[in-house]
Amino acid sequence: MRLVLTLLVRDEVDVVAAMIEHHLAAGVDFIVATDNGSQDGTVEVLADYENAGVLQLLHEPEQNYAQAQWVTRMARLAAAEHGADWVINADADEFWWPRDGTSLTNALAVLPARYGTVPAPRENLVADPHRSGAWPNRLVVRDLLSLHQRGGRIGNKVAHRADPDIEVRQGNHELRGARLGETWPAQPITVLHVPDRSYEQFAHKIEIGGRSLAANPDLTSTFGWHWRADHDRLLDGTLERAWRTRQLTADSLLDGLQRGRLVPDERIARRLEELRDTALRPEQLAAVLDGSSVRRAD
Template identity: 35%
Template structure:
């Protein structure tokens, strides 16, 4: 994985992935300034993480991740390679299995296959990683997503066989290997994704991504690219309201459950809390796991900000709609 300023979640992701049976995590730190580098250095000292550094901020994800994916094969003889972000937690659908056990029962003949990605959402916070707070699978209809400034649910991720000439596309969702199908249903996997963990995290992520794309004009993100849409909202001074609009109020969750728009799933939170006794670096995990690590947005403030955000997003859709 390639990371930048993910100190609120990266230790949890590393501990989870190692606990799921990964032999090694190869990480490139993209000149983080929030403490992420120091966390990664601590894990590198355990030799369970191989740490590299890339100081350029030009959104060169495809090039960097492709290099790490190739290294996984050429230097470490990996059978399977998982290209993940710091906010992505890969796990079998059957939670009695680990990722390693699922992959051991998956034929290498498949070459590459996809895993569904589900966003975990919940009430907002000004800061914090969201573990213990973001326990709701987001199944909102696409029409509702459009109303809160989101284009679509996440694109599936790709797991691939180790290959020395693999190419990983920008975003980690596609690779150059031709897929020969999907694993059997009993060993299927999915990704828990925590994209909007707090206002502090989202603002940092949006500014970092927007400036990186501006620094690399050769990249042409889609007009629907969520990061660039949020960067435009940030520059308009409306990103915080948009964040509060996209995070459901407690009332919205309560009303949305019977409609199938939200599904409670506390597995990831309980799993991460339960890792404390077998974590590689318990102190790093403890620093980010648990709702007491968050600074929640008060309900009244959330509802007022979300209402303002919805009004502005509606106006913005009309202003930017094609003629």
């Protein structure tokens, strides 16, 4: 079985090498990546993996967040040109994890042929306030509820059988395709989500994401509402205060652990450290683990 991952990325140099190395180690055979105008070193990291023969790099400079169009193109390439049997459409801050601890390939290969999609729930990893250093050392607490700002559960992602005519909907949460078949009723894969790795990274994401959403007239105001709300806070100078209220304190961490909403989870930290010397590109992974990959455009 051949598993191909698609990746749409912009200015994610602090995480993208770790994400790539994890998925290669977890059974992904090849990656189709689209860079959306990165200026922080992300392109150079992706080009390094392309030179290693495990990634095809596409460039999409338009700043209008046409995610559905770009991810659909990659998913179709995965099927038509890269021989995929299964496809995962991922973001740079997602670490897809087989629940049985073996490999993503094993989790998908056992499914009967009539099942063409597999839901993958996301759970946020959040920072332990007692820890410092690069994000893999700090994001070691898993939020079992993982609620968005309006109080609902953050959406699942979905893996699917390869289809040259697939259509991936905006957000990578839904698909359309004549060959998809039934949805597997179990959830053999979870997604460990690390969207909030530092205030600087978060504020930059909100800045570029808010601008891109506003530049796409085809997206309604309800799409990306959380980005839009935080972009308004960025513009009026209240974003950092809002961000800090969302971070764990020593007291809220203890309360969450006692109530069972939070659990310690060092899987990503351990996995990346295990890969430090055996990674395809050890120097790229080391830069993430040591925090030296973080840089911004002038």
